[in-house]
Amino acid sequence: MTLRSNGSHAPVMADVARLAGVSHQTVSRVVNGLPNVQPATRAKVEAAIAELGYRPNTAARALVTRRSSTIGIISTETGLYGPTSIQRTIEEAAREAGYFAGSVSLKEITSTGLTGAIDHLMRQSVDGIVMIAAQHEALDVIGRHDPGVPLVVVEGDLSRGPSAVGVDQHRGALEATRHLIALGHTRIAHISGPVNWTEAEARRQGWQDALTGAGLEPGPLLVGDWTAERGYLLGARIARSRDVTAVFSANDQMAIGLLRALHEAGVRVPDDVSVVGFDDSPESGYLIPPLTTVRQNFAEVGRRAIAVLHAAISGEDEDLERLIEPELVVRTSTGVRPVEPRRTP
Numbered sequence: 001m002t003l004r005s006n007g008s009h010a011p012v013m014a015d016v017a018r019l020a021g022v023s024h025q026t027v028s029r030v031v032n033g034l035p036n037v038q039p040a041t042r043a044k045v046e047a048a049i050a051e052l053g054y055r056p057n058t059a060a061r062a063l064v065t066r067r068s069s070t071i072g073i074i075s076t077e078t079g080l081y082g083p084t085s086i087q088r089t090i091e092e093a094a095r096e097a098g099y100f101a102g103s104v105s106l107k108e109i110t111s112t113g114l115t116g117a118i119d120h121l122m123r124q125s126v127d128g129i130v131m132i133a134a135q136h137e138a139l140d141v142i143g144r145h146d147p148g149v150p151l152v153v154v155e156g157d158l159s160r161g162p163s164a165v166g167v168d169q170h171r172g173a174l175e176a177t178r179h180l181i182a183l184g185h186t187r188i189a190h191i192s193g194p195v196n197w198t199e200a201e202a203r204r205q206g207w208q209d210a211l212t213g214a215g216l217e218p219g220p221l222l223v224g225d226w227t228a229e230r231g232y233l234l235g236a237r238i239a240r241s242r243d244v245t246a247v248f249s250a251n252d253q254m255a256i257g258l259l260r261a262l263h264e265a266g267v268r269v270p271d272d273v274s275v276v277g278f279d280d281s282p283e284s285g286y287l288i289p290p291l292t293t294v295r296q297n298f299a300e301v302g303r304r305a306i307a308v309l310h311a312a313i314s315g316e317d318e319d320l321e322r323l324i325e326p327e328l329v330v331r332t333s334t335g336v337r338p339v340e341p342r343r344t345p
Helices: 013-020 024-031 039-052 058-065 081-096 111-123 136-144 169-182 198-213 228-239 252-264 298-314
Strands: 070-076 100-106 128-131 151-154 164-167 188-192 221-223 246-249 274-276 293-295 327-329
Touching (some): 013 024, 013 039, 070 111, 081 100, 100 111, 128 298, 164 169, 164 298, 169 246, 169 274, 169 293, 169 327, 252 274
Parallel strands (some): 128 151, 151 164, 188 221
């Protein structure tokens, strides 16, 4: 390839065609993501686009494909590490796939709010929607509301719809609890997330299934709200319980509060009580002690969500795996069950 734009005008599709040695129609097919282009030809066209710095005319492309190359993202203003990370990775994956992403953030999940968000995005002529909402209310709205474009839900309960993508929350909780059981713990408490969150429900069920599968009695179960403050308050209760030697917290933030409560009560981690979190937030490896936790691959969640949405938008019959496996990250907040019961603070 030797042809280059002389800088007097922005490169156009004809320039790309001449540089790649292909027809104008072939360049159009590559730019618009249409099939029936040989991989070698597609590579030449993409190389010419990169060399020339060609930017497609989105308005013209929309007329050809009847697509806006825009997707909508609906999220909630939780400030939580997991949902925030997922939204960022979805936006990054959307850009890499050639989409512009517009988002609507809701202060709380209500039927009216979600319906309004979907209607707002449809007025922007989006090609598809990704909803980051793991509450039962959001899934109920989706069941009743057909936006008319492909919609992918990012959450842990894949049984609620064929276009759901998420980490296997149940598997993560199962592995976390089995890790504690393997260390000899028989009385393992769980600090759960809010009852209306599907992810919290799946993690609670995984904890319970691991214990019953080992012939152990689940409990105690304490309901949290994802915050470190709630973890701290519930941790004070756990510190007064002599028989609990391990705790599985449904997220790292509540585990952070729990660790402080145990420290203030003179309960040593992991000598007296072992602690496991969920998420593998950036600070989890720098706590005292470093936190054993379940890592969620948020980058892969974003890529997978956009891949599923793109396949639906393009009408491709692509069999994509919706469920992403978590990874147990073992650090020093977990240890073998103490031989002697601890004294009540």
